[in-house]
Amino acid sequence: MRAMTRGAMLALGAALAACGRSEPPADLVQKAETALPPGQSGFWNSEGQAAGSASGDPADYGAHVDDQRLLYWSFDAKPATLGTKPGTPVSPLAGVEIYRDAYGVPIVYADNAHDLWFGVGYAIAQDRLFLMDATRRTGAGTLAELAGCGSVPADAQQRIVGYSDAEYAAFFAAMSPDSREFVQGYVDGANAWRLEAIADPALLPAEYTLLQTTPTEFTVKDVLAAGVYITRYVAAEGGNEFLNIQMLKQLELEYGSRAAALAAFQDMVWLDDPQAVTSVPAGLGVFSNQDGEAAGRDNTFTQMANWALGLPETVWKGQGTGHAAEVGSCSAQAQATSTRAFAKARKGRARPARLEGAATQVRKVLKQLARLFASRDGHSFGFALAGSITRDGGGMLISAPQLGYSYPLLLAEYEIHGAGYDARGVSVPMLPVVGIGYTTDVAWALTTGYSKTIDSFVETTCSTAQQQAGACAADQYFHAGQWKDMDCRVETVAYRDSVQGVPSGPAANSQDYRACRTVHGPVVARDDAKGVARSLQFAIFGRELETIEGVRAWNRAKTLEDFISGVRQVTWNENAIVATRDGQIGYFHPGLFPRRGAGADMRLPARGTGEHDLGAPLPFEKLPHAVNPPQGFVANWNNKPAAGWLDGEGFGSTSRAAGAGQRVTNLIDLLGSRHGWTFADLRAADIHAGTRDPRAREYLPVIAAFRATAFGDLSEVQRAALDRMLAWDRSHYGPGIDLADDTTWVDGPGATLFGAYVDALRDELFGSLKNNVIDPGTPDSDPNNPNPDSGLTIYGRIAGVGSHRFDQSVMDNLVVRVLAPESSGLSVRRDYTGGRTRDAVMRAALEVALSRLEVDSVDGLDGLRRSHPRSQICSLTGAVGPGSDAAPGTSCVEMPYQDRGSWVHRVGWER
Numbered sequence: 001m002r003a004m005t006r007g008a009m010l011a012l013g014a015a016l017a018a019c020g021r022s023e024p025p026a027d028l029v030q031k032a033e034t035a036l037p038p039g040q041s042g043f044w045n046s047e048g049q050a051a052g053s054a055s056g057d058p059a060d061y062g063a064h065v066d067d068q069r070l071l072y073w074s075f076d077a078k079p080a081t082l083g084t085k086p087g088t089p090v091s092p093l094a095g096v097e098i099y100r101d102a103y104g105v106p107i108v109y110a111d112n113a114h115d116l117w118f119g120v121g122y123a124i125a126q127d128r129l130f131l132m133d134a135t136r137r138t139g140a141g142t143l144a145e146l147a148g149c150g151s152v153p154a155d156a157q158q159r160i161v162g163y164s165d166a167e168y169a170a171f172f173a174a175m176s177p178d179s180r181e182f183v184q185g186y187v188d189g190a191n192a193w194r195l196e197a198i199a200d201p202a203l204l205p206a207e208y209t210l211l212q213t214t215p216t217e218f219t220v221k222d223v224l225a226a227g228v229y230i231t232r233y234v235a236a237e238g239g240n241e242f243l244n245i246q247m248l249k250q251l252e253l254e255y256g257s258r259a260a261a262l263a264a265f266q267d268m269v270w271l272d273d274p275q276a277v278t279s280v281p282a283g284l285g286v287f288s289n290q291d292g293e294a295a296g297r298d299n300t301f302t303q304m305a306n307w308a309l310g311l312p313e314t315v316w317k318g319q320g321t322g323h324a325a326e327v328g329s330c331s332a333q334a335q336a337t338s339t340r341a342f343a344k345a346r347k348g349r350a351r352p353a354r355l356e357g358a359a360t361q362v363r364k365v366l367k368q369l370a371r372l373f374a375s376r377d378g379h380s381f382g383f384a385l386a387g388s389i390t391r392d393g394g395g396m397l398i399s400a401p402q403l404g405y406s407y408p409l410l411l412a413e414y415e416i417h418g419a420g421y422d423a424r425g426v427s428v429p430m431l432p433v434v435g436i437g438y439t440t441d442v443a444w445a446l447t448t449g450y451s452k453t454i455d456s457f458v459e460t461t462c463s464t465a466q467q468q469a470g471a472c473a474a475d476q477y478f479h480a481g482q483w484k485d486m487d488c489r490v491e492t493v494a495y496r497d498s499v500q501g502v503p504s505g506p507a508a509n510s511q512d513y514r515a516c517r518t519v520h521g522p523v524v525a526r527d528d529a530k531g532v533a534r535s536l537q538f539a540i541f542g543r544e545l546e547t548i549e550g551v552r553a554w555n556r557a558k559t560l561e562d563f564i565s566g567v568r569q570v571t572w573n574e575n576a577i578v579a580t581r582d583g584q585i586g587y588f589h590p591g592l593f594p595r596r597g598a599g600a601d602m603r604l605p606a607r608g609t610g611e612h613d614l615g616a617p618l619p620f621e622k623l624p625h626a627v628n629p630p631q632g633f634v635a636n637w638n639n640k641p642a643a644g645w646l647d648g649e650g651f652g653s654t655s656r657a658a659g660a661g662q663r664v665t666n667l668i669d670l671l672g673s674r675h676g677w678t679f680a681d682l683r684a685a686d687i688h689a690g691t692r693d694p695r696a697r698e699y700l701p702v703i704a705a706f707r708a709t710a711f712g713d714l715s716e717v718q719r720a721a722l723d724r725m726l727a728w729d730r731s732h733y734g735p736g737i738d739l740a741d742d743t744t745w746v747d748g749p750g751a752t753l754f755g756a757y758v759d760a761l762r763d764e765l766f767g768s769l770k771n772n773v774i775d776p777g778t779p780d781s782d783p784n785n786p787n788p789d790s791g792l793t794i795y796g797r798i799a800g801v802g803s804h805r806f807d808q809s810v811m812d813n814l815v816v817r818v819l820a821p822e823s824s825g826l827s828v829r830r831d832y833t834g835g836r837t838r839d840a841v842m843r844a845a846l847e848v849a850l851s852r853l854e855v856d857s858v859d860g861l862d863g864l865r866r867s868h869p870r871s872q873i874c875s876l877t878g879a880v881g882p883g884s885d886a887a888p889g890t891s892c893v894e895m896p897y898q899d900r901g902s903w904v905h906r907v908g909w910e911r
């Protein structure tokens with residue numbers, strides 16, 4: 001394995017030694033502002049639901065439900081300086097004071113850890129009781145007890161890959177006393193408000209009225225299970241190797257041979273482009289998460305691919321992947337019987353409209369609950385500025401976690417003071433820490449790392465035929481030369497039954513599932529007849545909750561050294577970016593990364609018989625990082641962390657596999673362009689990040705080169721179209737957008753032409769891949785695909801950008817590599833042009849783009865206006881609250897698209 005360079009290790013040591021030595025400048029004052037669209041509150045009772053439904057105004061659902069939406073979309077923010085005590089506090093427990101600022105954000109004061117987090121749990125339950133309930137049930141695998149039998153498959157998955165009650169109890173016992181106080185206090189506070197809400201219907205969220213139930217008691221296990229869920233599925237990546245197998249099969253069909261498929265796959269899902277943009281600046285170290293040299297990877301891939309293509313698809317999806325059979329009244333047979341019985345009972349009588357409407361609303365709640373963390377693959381940006389490039393020498397930072405928009409948001413904001421803690425920020429309800437935020441002297445950002453930490457192992461199990469022959473026994477697998485017993489237990493999933501799809505009554509029904517593990521991890525799918533199974537190895541298995549200790553250290557950090565001490569403790573893979581009062585900064589790509597042998601390819605499943613077993617985690621010093629780099633800034637937007645660090649299995653809607661183009665270049669180019677930054681400048685940087693098209697940086701030089709060489713062969717309108725693109729200011733955001741008038745939500749000629757040309761270039765080279773479905777159960781992620789309902793296609797997979805409408809996708813990096821080979825450190829392995837020259841391809845695509853825009857004269861170019869994309873803010877449940885279909889004529893609230901954080905905090909220290 002390539003080690004970090006000696007120079008980089010010495011630099012880290014020197015930087016760590018210097019951390020905390022200098023006193024923060026006494027005359028620097030912290031400045032902080034935040035925005036949490038659409039508002040802090042996610043609570044509306046039945047009365048608020050009726051008022052909001054009647055008026056159609058989101059603000060009428062309740063206080064602070066919608067009071068930050070226009071603030072956020074204007075690129076403004078609310079003041080969020082630490083330590084204020086606005087108004088009169090509420091004291092739900094002696095010694096606890098909860099203030100609320102003008103936007104309803106709770107500010108909690110207490111003398112000890114238990115009471116401090118009692119106040120947080122109480123306040124967040126006031127704001128997000130139903131979301132807290134749904135989050136803890138999603139993590140613990142008890143959602144069916146609330147939502148009915150339709151949630152049983154998801155609950156079964158969580159139980160199979162999760163932990164037993166005894167294991168959770170052991171995890172809690174192993175926590176530090178302070179962390180146990182955090183958890184217990186949070187639970188006690190949430191339960192205190194829960195009892196008040198149950199006693200007074202006016203305090204109970206409308207969702208419970210609709211579901212005809214009330215929230216059950218919160219427990220310590222609920223908090224721990226929610227933490228495990230978030231760290232595994234938001235702050236981790238992997239387990240999608242069988243989608244790569246499906247892609248290989250479709251490429252073989254498309255290109256006609258196995259060899260062509262293997263070549264194309266490696267063009268589309270590469271491991272390491274030496275010219276890819278990284279967060280650790282070039283020259284500060286090479287980091288590796290894979291043994292072996294690059295020269296041997298082709299042979300390894302070919303061998304592994306040929307083996308993987310022979311695996312049965314029966315171990316792709318199973319009970320541990322959320323594909324358990326429906327049970328009870330949700331099964332197909334029961335639904336058919338119920339429908340016939342209901343029709344017979346009606347005898348032609350129409351069902352009352354009120355009942356039909358209620359049933360429809362409940363079903364929407366259930367559907368949305370199943371998708372609660374559909375946006376869990378976080379897409380976030382953050383950057384920090386060192387004192388060397390700020391005006392007054394203090395550090396500055398912006399954090400922008402991107403989890404979509406909804407009523408309410410998946411994040412909640414609060415501030416804490418007491419027991420050694422002074423911090424403000426956000427967290428997912430049910431997680432008792434300030435996950436992203438700042439103290440008086442330190443501010444930090446988190447972005448999803450996307451390095452592979454979940455691996456599929458294909459186990460050789462004792463088949464039914466072998467069992468009958470006495471060669472081995474049921475629940476045995478072959479590993480390291482011998483048959484071993486799986487560790488199995490029974491998990492009982494309780495559920496409410498349903499009547500016409502609506503849950504009713506108590507959770508009196510149940511279904512048993514066997515949860516088995518091999519040495520690699522939980523068995524998620526198995527084919528006993530064939531003697532094969534798939535297990536998932538989570539790098540953080542059994543160590544997820546250690547992250548609480550690390551984040552807790554951030555919540556009381558006063559120096560960069562304090563913060564790094566916390567980074568060393570976290571086990572999840574969230575990029576951490578930090579800035580301090582005294583002008584220091586850092587970037588870290590932390591987590592547990594097992595040492596990988598050279599004999600396997602991380603894009604494909606590994607053999608479970610032992611030869612591909614992973615080693616011990618890499619030491620902290622060998623993980624990508626940059627402390628106080630000479631350039632004076634660090635930035636990450638889910639991009640490749642450092643040179644040499646391989647890109648994993650290639651799935652996700654980031655630009656991993658990573659290339660020279662990615663949305664982070666918008667930040668890197670801006671931050672490296674000047675010195676003398678002030679706190680006021682951070683707003684302009686936020687605008688720049690949210691409105692600039694990152695594709696322009698890579699495509700426009702290619703377009704300029706094409707114009708220069710093909711000028712004489714182009715028509716007047718074609719030359720003029722290219723000129724409009726080359727003169728464009730690279731903003732995808734229309735210059736005349738007025739938030740109050742959606743007829744102005746249009747973009748100008750340059751952006752319109754450029755967008756159409758990029759689409760045409762992609763289609764010219766890879767359009768045929770729109771027909772190659774690799775997972776019919778997953779929606780296609782490409783907004784231009786004419787058949788998105790067909791499922792995930794190869795085209796949608798490599799062109800997908802998730803919520804980043806204008807990102808430089810994997811496909812865009814590949815298109816530019818085909819047209820401008822010097823843009824990449826990788827060569828293209830096959831011809832995608834049909835033997836044509838670059839200019840021939842680009843001319844054909846230009847003709848297509850102008851045809852699609854219906855432009856045939858120069859005069860028509862300046863009138864081009866595309867409709868600017870819109871972000872929809874919908875009800876989280878879909879049935880109640882703003883943006884729901886609870887009343888005729890209501891719908892999701894629309895705002896003009898900006899590529900910004902779901903929560904934004906801007907922090908700095910200056911005179």
